Amino acid sequence: MANGRMSSAHGGESLLFLTDEQLRQGIEAMFFAYRGFTADPDRILSDLAYGRAHHRAMHFVNRAPGTTVNNLLNILGVTKQSLNRVLRTLIADGLVESKVGQADRRERHLFLTPDGKALEQKLSDAQRARMRAAYRDAGPEAVSGFRTVLEAMMDKEMRGAYGRLRDSGT
Amino acid sequence: MANGRMSSAHGGESLLFLTDEQLRQGIEAMFFAYRGFTADPDRILSDLAYGRAHHRAMHFVNRAPGTTVNNLLNILGVTKQSLNRVLRTLIADGLVESKVGQADRRERHLFLTPDGKALEQKLSDAQRARMRAAYRDAGPEAVSGFRTVLEAMMDKEMRGAYGRLRDSGT
DNA sequence: ACTATACGTCAGTGTTGTTGACATTCCAAG
DNA sequence: CTTGGAATGTCAACAACACTGACGTATAGT
Numbered sequence: 231m232a233n234g235r236m237s238s239a240h241g242g243e244s245l246l247f248l249t250d251e252q253l254r255q256g257i258e259a260m261f262f263a264y265r266g267f268t269a270d271p272d273r274i275l276s277d278l279a280y281g282r283a284h285h286r287a288m289h290f291v292n293r294a295p296g297t298t299v300n301n302l303l304n305i306l307g308v309t310k311q312s313l314n315r316v317l318r319t320l321i322a323d324g325l326v327e328s329k330v331g332q333a334d335r336r337e338r339h340l341f342l343t344p345d346g347k348a349l350e351q352k353l354s355d356a357q358r359a360r361m362r363a364a365y366r367d368a369g370p371e372a373v374s375g376f377r378t379v380l381e382a383m384m385d386k387e388m389r390g391a392y393g394r395l396r397d398s399g400t
Numbered sequence: 401m402a403n404g405r406m407s408s409a410h411g412g413e414s415l416l417f418l419t420d421e422q423l424r425q426g427i428e429a430m431f432f433a434y435r436g437f438t439a440d441p442d443r444i445l446s447d448l449a450y451g452r453a454h455h456r457a458m459h460f461v462n463r464a465p466g467t468t469v470n471n472l473l474n475i476l477g478v479t480k481q482s483l484n485r486v487l488r489t490l491i492a493d494g495l496v497e498s499k500v501g502q503a504d505r506r507e508r509h510l511f512l513t514p515d516g517k518a519l520e521q522k523l524s525d526a527q528r529a530r531m532r533a534a535y536r537d538a539g540p541e542a543v544s545g546f547r548t549v550l551e552a553m554m555d556k557e558m559r560g561a562y563g564r565l566r567d568s569g570t
Numbered sequence: 571a572c573t574a575t576a577c578g579t580c581a582g583t584g585t586t587g588t589t590g591a592c593a594t595t596c597c598a599a600g
Numbered sequence: 601c602t603t604g605g606a607a608t609g610t611c612a613a614c615a616a617c618a619c620t621g622a623c624g625t626a627t628a629g630t
Contacts, residue, residue, distance in 0.1 A: 239469070248535060253528040254463070255566050256535070256547065257437075261456070262558045263550035264434050265477060267427075273472035281585050287430070295423070299609065307435060310586055314610060336595045336608045358423040365418060368545065375538065375545020377426065382534035388432045388534035396425050402620055428618060471578060484578065506576040506627045 248256035283308075285317045287343065288350040291326060293395055296339045298331070305391050325349060440526035453478075453486045458512065458520045461496060463565055466509045468501070475561050495519060 253390060271285050288309040290305050299317070303310050313340065317340070325346035331337035365373050384392060441455050454569050460475050461467060469487070473480055487510075490496040493518035501507035512520060554562060 246432050246486065246625065248532055253535070254524070255529045256531050256543075257459075258463075258548040258562060258565055259435055259547055260434065261556075262555075262562050264430065267430055269555060279584090283586060285557060290404070290428075293428075298488055300607085301462045308586085309588065311589080311611085314584080318610085332435070333607085334596070338609070346454070355428055357419060359428050360553060361423045362418055364549050365423070367404040367552040368548040371420075371541075372545030372548040373426075375431055375542030376549035378538040378542040379546035380429040382537040383530060384436045385432075385435040385439060388436065392428060392432050395428055453617060470575090478617090479619065480577075481579080481620085485617080488578090501576095502575080504628070508577065 266360065267357070270360055271353045274353055274356060279319070283312070283352050284320060287313065287320065288325065288346060290356065290395075291340045292342050292347065292350045293340050294398070298339060300337070302340065305395075307388075320346070328357050360371045413438065436530065437527070442532055444523055444526060446521045449489075453492060454480070455523050457483065457486050458495065458553040459524065460565075461510045462517065464568070465511050466499075468507045468509060472508075472510065475565075491514070511523060534553050548557075 268282060272282060275281055275285060283310065286306060287302065290302055294301070299310065303313055305312060317326060321328055323345075324343055327341045327343050327346075328338045329341065331339055342398070368376070381389060381392070438452060442452060445451055445455060456476060457472065460472055464471070469480070469483070473483055476483060487496060487498070491498055493515075494513055497511045497513050497516075498508045499511065501509055538546070549561060551562070
């Protein structure tokens with residue numbers, strides 16, 4: 231707090247945004263926004279027997295079809311056991327297909343089935359609708375700033391995975 | 401996707417940022433950034449017997465000292481049973497104090513003890529450090545955009561609670 | 571007195587994370 | 601070729617934290 235006051239004591243606006251008060255507001259904004267961000271798909275999922283973890287897995291399988299379990303593990307940042315439980319139900323329910331690797335038969339390559347694609351679409355439609363509304367309300371320049379700050383907030387290691395997804399998608 | 405292409409068919413950049421691909425990137429950025437955002441306090445908490453839920457409770461009690469249980473419930477958006485489990489341990493460990501209301505003796509007003517303040521400070525220091533670094537990397541204009549988009553992404557009901565916290569804090 | 575509100579608690583369940591143990595497969599050193 | 605280690609994926613058990621439902625107590629307000 232002393233820190234923040236000192237910054238503002240400089241009188242300039244250039245450092246004002248780094249006061250602890252501003253930082254706390256950013257933290258709270260992040261908390262409330264993330265809740266809104268996940269609320270719509272969560273609502274849909276709660277009717278089914280799935281949760282947020284299933285959504286995440288399907289999102290990234292859809293994003294990088296044929297990816298291996300290990301690959302997905304690094305992106306999601308959970309243990310393989312945790313991911314496996316999720317994948318097992320998705321495979322059992324016919325939403326995800328797991329194919330033994332040709333080059334390395336230890337690997338499993340993951341794909342969405344048509345049913346899986348349909349559900350993923352439904353979930354991400356809801357999430358994109360909110361994102362689209364927020365983007366539209368805020369305007370292009372705000373969106374650019376939004377993305378810049380988010381990228382700076384990621385762990386360095388994840389920036390790699392994020393960038394690869396970003397560049398491959400276009 | 402057809403949606404996005406059609407927008408870009410207008411030729412202008414004004415709608416280009418609303419392509420599904422851009423929205424998906426925003427979704428992924430949000431996911432990775434939120435993970436980074438919670439990573440530091442989570443690390444500290446994992447050594448203690450506490451979790452993210454304890455951190456959230458302490459954050460908002462610190463932010464609005466003397467707040468009632470019901471108030472906190474609305475902000476956190478969890479059930480009272482869930483919050484109670486967390487508060488019970490925090491009170492038992494002497495980090496939070498619960499005082500019977502003067503005007504309405506049914507209410508319990510919550511405060512951080514000195515120990516509670518110390519832990520909250522330690523946790524939010526870590527989180528603010530990351531936020532500060534991200535803000536500094538991105539610059540003031542990006543930060544403004546960041547906040548604008550986050551506010552637009554919240555549930556409408558939460559914008560009220562957020563605004564009240566924001567305005568009271570300054 | 572009666573009803574509503576605020577808070578606490580017990581019991582049960584589901585999702586999602588964890589660790590530990592184990593099976594399968596690949597590859598390289600002997 | 602065999603053996604041992606590393607990588608990949610699976611099964612089981614457990615902890616954290618959310619949920620619902622039901623109930624109890626104290627207090628407020630009509």
